[in-house]
Amino acid sequence: MAENETQTSPKEPLVKRVVHSIQRDPLPPEDDRGRMRIVMNNLFLHIHPTKTPKASLKFTYTFGLGGLLLLLASVLAITGVLLIFVYTPSPDAAYDSMIALQTEVYFGNLIRNLHHWAGNLMVVVAVLHLLRVFYTAAFSSPREFNWVMGVGMLLIVIAANFTGYLLPWDQLAYWAVTVGISLLDYVPLIGEPITRLLLGGSEVGAATLTNFYALHIAVIPLTLFGIASFHIWRVRKDKITVPRKISEEADQARVTTIPHLVSIEFVFALVWIALLLLWASFVNAPLEEAANPALSPNPAKAAWYFMGFQELLLHFHPVFGAIVIPGMGLLALLAIPYLDRDMDSVGVWFRSENGRWASLLSANLGVIGAFAFVLLDEYWLDLPGWLPFLPSYISNGWIPLAGLLLILIGFYEGMKALKATDCEARQALFTLLFSAFVTLTFIGIFFRGEGMAFVLPF
Ligand code: HEM
Ligand code: HEM
Structure with a gap:
């Protein structure tokens, strides 16, 4: 078939030409020069490939x-x-x-x-x-x-x-x-x-x-x-x-x-x-x-x-609340694709049925855990007061950070004991941390009043 048959005529009214050019199958003839010419003449095909997987x-x-x-x-x-x-x-x-x-x-x-x-x-x-x-x-x-x-x-x-x-x-x-x-x-x-x-x-x-x-x-x-x-x-x-x-x-x-x-x-x-x-x-x-x-x-x-x-700053030594913990979080976020090399489940939402349940459970645990931590620290936990002989970057920095890391390692191992694969357990850990962070953000916005004291928003 001559290529011209699919082309719009410059004499056609503009609206018709636009409709035709959208309807026209832009698939190029098999030769590379034809393919190149069609891509070069179309803005959309600079951004998109000429063909897209139907599933996506x-x-x-x-x-x-x-x-x-x-x-x-x-x-x-x-x-x-x-x-x-x-x-x-x-x-x-x-x-x-x-x-x-x-x-x-x-x-x-x-x-x-x-x-x-x-x-x-x-x-x-x-x-x-x-x-x-x-x-x-x-x-x-x-x-x-x-x-x-x-x-x-x-x-x-x-x-x-x-x-x-x-x-x-x-x-x-x-x-x-x-x-x-x-x-x-x-x-x-x-x-x-x-x-x-x-x-x-x-x-x-x-x-x-x-x-x-x-x-x-x-x-x-x-x-x-x-x-x-x-x-x-x-x-x-x-x-x-x-x-x-x-x-x-x-x-x-x-x-x-x-x-x-x-x-x-x-x-x-x-x-x-x-x-x-x-x-x-x-x-x-x-x-x-x-x-x-x-x-x-x-x-x-x-x-x-x-x-x-x-909110983190209210619970940790400032260097830990503002720098160490967010910095570790950022590094972990950047490292995700390099740590996770499991290619079997790419393109599958939550990796598997098991992964879906583990994520749901972890999201809930993140919310409950963050609330429990904030309330505990607000009304009971007072490491600097209990350990007055230690500098505050240890009593309010290294010690709670070590406690937090132990809880996260325990969570990861717990997930594996519940038959999660490595990548499902990592996904659950990410979910736990993400939902805990979002909860802290909500607490900061809605549950903090004068002098940043804990208050109920209702
Ligand atoms: C202003 C910010 C961003 C813009 C404008 C942007 C734009 C896009 C677009 C248009 C796509 C094509 C598919 C889709 O719509 O999902 C895409 C895919 C992708 N984006 Fe982004 N993105 C942004 C931020 C991010 C962030 C925050 C991440 C993750 C940390 C990310 C990672 C990716 C990856 C890995 C793909 C490939 C996905 C696939 O192959 O299915 N992007 N992005
Ligand atoms: C990712 C891109 C951008 C984001 C997220 C963003 C966000 C914002 C926000 C949140 C404000 C405060 C608005 C308010 O409460 O009044 C603001 C103000 C402003 N932005 Fe942007 N902006 C972006 C890009 C731009 C660009 C490209 C320009 C100009 C070339 C621009 C010009 C201004 C100006 C002049 C103001 C002051 C006026 C005002 O506050 O209404 N912004 N921007």
Whole structure:
């Protein structure tokens, strides 16, 4: 068949041409030059391969989370650029820009709301995407490094939110950033110089606002864009992990990306844009009174994504709560694909029926364990008081850390005794730690009142 038969004629009306080009089977003729020409002429086929495994189109495999992250990043870039037209990054004018957005600028409030909620949602969606990749073992060879890049992007998304947090220059912004940045102070040797560099002085002030603004609108988005491009390119090169059911061969049947995948993505994006617009039309981004460095609120809480760490600080010596334990967690997260080499169950949700139950059990234990630990430490445990002759980095640092590690080793061995395989036991351990951390974050947000005392939210 002549190739021309499948081509649209330039004389056709535009709508018809677009419909034809979407319907056209973009599968190239068998020769490489034909394949290359079709890929080069189509934007979608720069991002996607020409054919996609049919099984991976199933929504409940990826839940479209990676695509949603790209959509949110685009919404942030567009609304962010619009905000720049109104926003002035100086302590005298920043807060007034917020009021102007609310009262004077056409659609200013909507744009600010969209930017605020899309940014916060991005943290949640990046974590959900990480969980989807983890529980389908999609980090396995050859995708190990893509996992590492993913962890890097999660940190960058958090940094983007943190730097953005300061910009409205209200009480919330000023004090959350003051608390958040004080966590850095505990890093031995480099903590203090890095804090001073970021702050541009010894406390949050005009120089901090300029620094955060430059990081927020230029350095961080460009870095994210660079790594995300590399991430997507790797997904294309390594091919997406093919999903399958327990004890079922992977379904290798493939369909053309256009229209099968692209049409799903298009509808998904439209639905999310509608949801975001609806939410941002009715729910305002928080704004308190203008920042007042002389009046600290009580309690002074960090941004919600740092509350798990702020909660850890209440129970451990600061170096352990802010640095050692989060640092160990980060290293373990980065090492996951290099430790887990079990390729048999890649693409199977939770690896096996056993793995599913072990994860469910561990998630519940994580919630109960974290609550029990917080209450125990709040009302009974007092290692520094019981061991006054030891320096606090031992009584409140090394000793509880050793206790924690013993509990985790005991848990891992317990899982294996319950007939979990090595990789199921590792998955259960990750689940336990993740759900405990999320619980600590919830406790920090909802169960901490004046002076960070434990209070009931109801
Ligand atoms: C801004 C952040 C991110 C963006 C824009 C992004 C984007 C994407 C996209 C579009 C895909 C294609 C498949 C899918 O939608 O699931 C993907 C896959 C993948 N992502 Fe991400 N991602 C981000 C963060 C992360 C994080 C935090 C991790 C894990 C730590 C991660 C690890 C991976 C891996 C290993 C794959 C391959 C999955 C497979 O083969 O099934 N990504 N990512
Ligand atoms: C991953 C990317 C980004 C995230 C997560 C993010 C997040 C945020 C957040 C949470 C705020 C505070 C919003 C508020 O409560 O008012 C903010 C403010 C701001 N962002 Fe972004 N942002 C991102 C990218 C960008 C980009 C690319 C630009 C511009 C090129 C930008 C420009 C601004 C400006 C001018 C403000 C101050 C105005 C305001 O607070 O409403 N942002 N950002």
